[in-house]
Amino acid sequence: MNTDTIVAVATPAGKGGVAVVRLSGSEALAVAMGHLTASRLQPRKATFCRFTDTAGQLVDEVLATWFPAPHSYTGEEMVEISCHGSPYVQQEVVAELIASGARLAEPGEFTLRAFANGKLDLSQAEAVADLIDSATPAQHRLAVSQLRGGYANELKRLRQQLLDLTSLLELELDFSQEDVEFADRCTMLDTVAQLQSRVQSLLGSFSTGNALKQGVPVAILGRANAGKSTLLNALLGDDRAIVSPIAGTTRDTIEETMTIDGITFRFIDTAGLSQSDDELEALGFARSIKAAQQATILLFVRSVTIPFNAYATDDIAYFTDQCDMSSKHLFIVHNKCDLPHESNPPGHIVSAKEGLGIDSLKASMVAAMRKDASANDGVLLTNLRHRSALQRVQEALLHVAEGLGQQMPTDLVAVDLRDAIYHLGTITGDVTNDELLGNIFSRFCVGK
Ligand SMILES: Nc1nc2c(ncn2[C@@H]2O[C@H](COP(=O)(O)OP(=O)(O)OP(=O)(O)O)[C@@H](O)[C@H]2O)c(=O)[nH]1
Ligand SMILES: [Mg+2]
Missing domain, CATH: 3.40.50.300 (P-loop containing nucleotide triphosphate hydrolases)
Structure with missing residues (x-):
C-alpha cells in the first residue's frame, strides 16, 4: 500500500465559487505549509491565509484545514485547501503542491486509502461511489443505507455467525484424536438453514434494489x-x-x-x-x-x-x-x-x-x-458484484448443509464453510486482491 502524499481537486472540474484541493499522506502538512503564509494550522479548524508559489508570489487567498491522522477521511494526515474556483487557480495550487513533493492522486485513491486504513469496508466504499452518483431520493436512500445502515450490519452478522460455526468445527478438529463432537450436528444444521434463508432473502431483494x-x-x-x-x-x-x-x-x-x-x-x-x-x-x-x-x-x-x-x-x-x-x-x-x-x-x-x-x-x-x-427490513442488495459473491456463499452453504446432513468428516465440512466466509469476505473487503480493488476504485473520480 502506497503512503506517499497525494493531491487532487475534490470539487467538480470547471469554474465555481470555491474549489477544494485535498492532500493526504505522511507529508501532507509539510507540503502544504511550504505554500501557506499561516505560521501553523490548528487541527480541524479552518485558517484563513495566503497560498504562494515557490517564488513567494501570491496565487490565492485560501482557507486551509489540517486533519491530523488518524482522524481524517483517509485515516492519514490530510490538509484541505479551499481556494477560489477558477480553473487556473485550481491548476496552479495542485501544480505547486506537486512541485513540493506531492503526487497527483489516482481515481478513488483517497477512498482506497480510507478502506486500507479500516475507515470503511469495501461495500461502504462502493456506497460512497453510489452516493456521489445518486440523483433521486430512492437512489440516495439506498446508498446511505449501504454506507451506514442495515445492509452493512446484516453482512457483519452473517460473517460473525459463519465465523462462530467455523470455530466450533475447528475446535473439534483440534481434538480429533479424542473423537468428541462439540456441536450437535442438528443444531448446526439449523444454524446453516437460518443462514441460507437470510442469504436467500438478500438475494431475493436484488431485483427491487437494482x-x-x-x-x-x-x-x-x-x-x-x-x-x-x-x-x-x-x-x-x-x-x-x-x-x-x-x-x-x-x-x-x-x-x-x-x-x-x-x-x-x-x-x-x-x-x-x-x-x-x-x-x-x-x-x-x-x-x-x-x-x-x-x-x-x-x-x-x-x-x-x-x-x-x-x-x-x-x-x-x-x-x-x-x-x-x-x-x-x-x-x-x-x-x-x-x-x-x-x-x-x-x-x-x-x-x-x-x-x-x-x-x-x-x-x-x-x-x-x-x-x-x-420488505426484508429495508435491507436491499443493489450491487451486481455483491450478488455474485452472495450466490457463491449460498452454494458453499448448500455444500455445508449436505456435508453435515451426510455426516461427512469435520475437516471437509470446514472447507466449505471457509469457502462461504471467503466469498462473503470479498464483499466487505476482508478478502481482497489488487484486481478487485482496481475495478472498484477506478469507478471513482479523481479527488474522491
Ligand atoms: N376515446 C379514447 N381513445 C383512445 C384512448 N387511448 C387511446 N385512444 C385512441 O386509440 C387509438 C390507438 O391508440 P395508440 O396509443 O396508438 O394505441 P397503441 O396501443 O399504442 O397501438 P399500437 O402501437 O398499434 O400497438 C388512437 O386513435 C388513440 O387516439 C382513450 O383513453 N380514449
Ligand atoms: Mg403504440
Whole structure:
C-alpha cells in the first residue's frame, strides 16, 4: 500500500465559487505549509491565509484545514485547501503542491486509502461511489443505507455467525484424536438453514434494489390499438410516442424515464399483439416479450370497447407465461373509459386520452415499489458484484448443509464453510486482491 502524499481537486472540474484541493499522506502538512503564509494550522479548524508559489508570489487567498491522522477521511494526515474556483487557480495550487513533493492522486485513491486504513469496508466504499452518483431520493436512500445502515450490519452478522460455526468445527478438529463432537450436528444444521434463508432473502431483494437504483422498468403491454402509446404519453405528460388509430403503429420499443415521488421509473412502450403476420410486427413483438421479461411492473392495457372476456385474459397469460412473475407486479389497465362500455373486472380504470385515472395509477406503482423496498427490513442488495459473491456463499452453504446432513468428516465440512466466509469476505473487503480493488476504485473520480 502506497503512503506517499497525494493531491487532487475534490470539487467538480470547471469554474465555481470555491474549489477544494485535498492532500493526504505522511507529508501532507509539510507540503502544504511550504505554500501557506499561516505560521501553523490548528487541527480541524479552518485558517484563513495566503497560498504562494515557490517564488513567494501570491496565487490565492485560501482557507486551509489540517486533519491530523488518524482522524481524517483517509485515516492519514490530510490538509484541505479551499481556494477560489477558477480553473487556473485550481491548476496552479495542485501544480505547486506537486512541485513540493506531492503526487497527483489516482481515481478513488483517497477512498482506497480510507478502506486500507479500516475507515470503511469495501461495500461502504462502493456506497460512497453510489452516493456521489445518486440523483433521486430512492437512489440516495439506498446508498446511505449501504454506507451506514442495515445492509452493512446484516453482512457483519452473517460473517460473525459463519465465523462462530467455523470455530466450533475447528475446535473439534483440534481434538480429533479424542473423537468428541462439540456441536450437535442438528443444531448446526439449523444454524446453516437460518443462514441460507437470510442469504436467500438478500438475494431475493436484488431485483427491487437494482430496479430502485437503475430506474424501475415498467413494460406497457397489450393488443394493438389498446392505447399503450397514448398511456405512455399520459404518464409522461408529453407527446413522446406516435399515436394513431392504425393497428401496429408502434413497431419498436420506446423508453422514457420519469421520477415520481422520488422513485425513477423507466416506462417502455411496446409493439402491440396483433393477428397479422407482418414480419416487422413479429420482430417488434419479440421485443415486447423481452421488455416484459425484464420489467418489474407490467401494465397490461386493454380497451374497454372490446369485452374483457373476449380475449383479454388469454392475452395476459400470453405475457405472464413467458415471465417469472414471482418478483413482478401486474397491473391491468382498462383504457378508454371515456367511451361507452360494460362494467369492468378489477384493475385500473383510465382514459389515457382524457388523462383520467392516471394519477391513481402512478400512485399505485409508487406504493408497490415502496412496499417491496420495505420488505426484508429495508435491507436491499443493489450491487451486481455483491450478488455474485452472495450466490457463491449460498452454494458453499448448500455444500455445508449436505456435508453435515451426510455426516461427512469435520475437516471437509470446514472447507466449505471457509469457502462461504471467503466469498462473503470479498464483499466487505476482508478478502481482497489488487484486481478487485482496481475495478472498484477506478469507478471513482479523481479527488474522491
Ligand atoms: N376515446 C379514447 N381513445 C383512445 C384512448 N387511448 C387511446 N385512444 C385512441 O386509440 C387509438 C390507438 O391508440 P395508440 O396509443 O396508438 O394505441 P397503441 O396501443 O399504442 O397501438 P399500437 O402501437 O398499434 O400497438 C388512437 O386513435 C388513440 O387516439 C382513450 O383513453 N380514449
Ligand atoms: Mg403504440
